[in-house]
Amino acid sequence: MEKNWPLWEIFVRSKNGLEHRHFGSLHAADAEMALENARDVYTRRSEGVSIWVVESKDITASNPENNGELFEPAHDKVYRHPTFYTLPDEIKHM
Amino acid sequence: MSEAQLKNLEEIFEQRIANDEKIEPKDWMPEKYRKTHIRQISQHAHSEIVGMLPEGNWITRAPSLRRKVALLAKVQDEAGHGLYLYSACETLGISREELYEQLHSGKAKYSSIFNYPTVSWADMGAVGWLVDGAAIINQVPLCNTSYGPYARAMIRVCKEESFHQRQGFEIMMKLCNGAPEQKEMAQDALNRWWWPSLMMLGPTDAESVHTEQSMKWKLKRKTNDELRQQFIDQTVPQADILGLTIPDPDLKWNEETGHYDFGEIDWDEFWQVVKGHGPCNKERMNARVGAWEEGTWVRDAAMSYAEKKKVRKISKAV
Ligand SMILES: [Fe+2]
């Protein structure tokens, strides 16, 4: 038959209170096996309390070639930052 | 793309690396960067995987439960290292199957040290102490390499390596403090693993073809000879503590340079092993290819089962 196991992206929450973070990827036949493998590959030393697996092909990523149009417009919006606003020195707690 | 445009892209790319920016999988990169990284990362992954074999040899014969769980955990870590690295390599656009194919056909190389046999329990000590020790020296600078997925994999790997070296040194210590026969075993293991460990840090700078480019891309931060000197300087005092003799009559502390001088390395032996004529090259490859081929039905069955489950789920939903 020879059909290769698909690739999965692994996200691990290292402890409650923190978000899941991308840890890497691995191959598995299905989601259940991806979870089991992720436990062995990425959490051998208690690195996690929760794991998400997502098949890599289901992730849509932005293209770095479009980084200009996507991210540059934010560069000149300095008014979104507190330092844009000048206040007298006497004002406290602001 | 015109030649001038390409040149411009390459210049921007090199500048990014010079500025310590990381390169991520979807970023534009020169073909040579991609190829060089596929070669180095895959060689590294193959070394971790083949590296399980010499130590796996002793798991069932470890002298105590403590030693057995430690060795088992270490070998399992090496499997993990291989997997981190294979998946980092795949982000460069090569499939896992192609990578395995390159290993199994002999097209890809792996570290020559794993082509030496592990004939006694003391070899588990020497391998952890020396081989993992040399690996750490090689790997620590790579935590800062320019390719993001490789650097992240290396950070994880390096965190796990220090236990490997310590468990090896502990085995050596136990043997050295034991019966004379046990100490002899330890000395014998050091005698056999010392020179191959020095070779593991790669050919001399004069013979090393990729050094300059690799330095620029931060695939290398120090030359092979610098790494080798660092390894010798830190290992000799450790051997002294064990009360073992390094098998090199020319080894001598050099007050002037602040380093150990050492004897000539037998590079003919190194190249023989690299070319496939080491004591265990065939055995290692047979083990890998055998595992892959005999596992085919398991992989296929898992895939069929996954597909069957998926179909069942869909038909239930309808
Ligand atoms: Fe390793």
Ligand SMILES: [Fe+2]
């Ligand atoms: Fe290791």
